[in-house]
Amino acid sequence: MARKSKNNRSQLIIILVFVCLVFTSVGITSFTVLKFQGQETGAGGYKNVTLTDAYLVCETKLKQYVGESLHSYGIDDLSTRYDQERSLYLVFFSAQIRNSKKGESTNNYVTCQVDGRGAIDDFWVSVEREDGDGVHRRDKTNPFGYEF
Structure with a gap:
């Protein structure tokens, strides 16, 4: 037992x-x-960033940058791409932005570069002017960020 x-x-x-x-x-x-x-890989970034993530980040930035003046916008499917050499997503929009003085909309071109973490590396909005001078950046700087 x-x-x-x-x-x-x-x-x-x-x-x-x-x-x-x-x-x-x-x-x-x-x-x-x-x-x-879903842990972040750094400040403002994520793992496994896709082109859709880059588009959404740029769309949010565009809406914040322009605000209520944004009339309409659309992504440029032919130019938007992933640049493997620089490891950046290049997202391009065409946007109609209302002029607060005249109430008319102007053609604008938005360029947004998103790095591999999903953070915006560079962002600018260019304005198409009818004065024959071509396209100018809204923020009065050249593509390198210097004022002209």
Whole structure:
């Protein structure tokens, strides 16, 4: 009878150790998944950025930059692309922006560069003028960021 009691205790200890290992494994896995799921890779960035993510980031920036003056906009599907050499998403829009003084809309061209983390690397809006001088940036700087 003493032998049966020792066997039952041994089996109970083995089962308890096995159950503890299972709970520990599930706990560690759950913690790891919850902690690292959708974790940012840096300030303002994400893992596995796609062209759609870049488009959405640029669209948000355009709406913030122009505000209520934005009449309509559309993505330029032919020019928008991923530049593998520079590791940047290049997103191009054409936008109709209302002039607050005249109430008329002007043609504008938006260029947005998004890095591999999903953060905007460069953003500018160019205005098509009817005075024959061609296209000018709205912020009075050249493509390199210097004022002219």
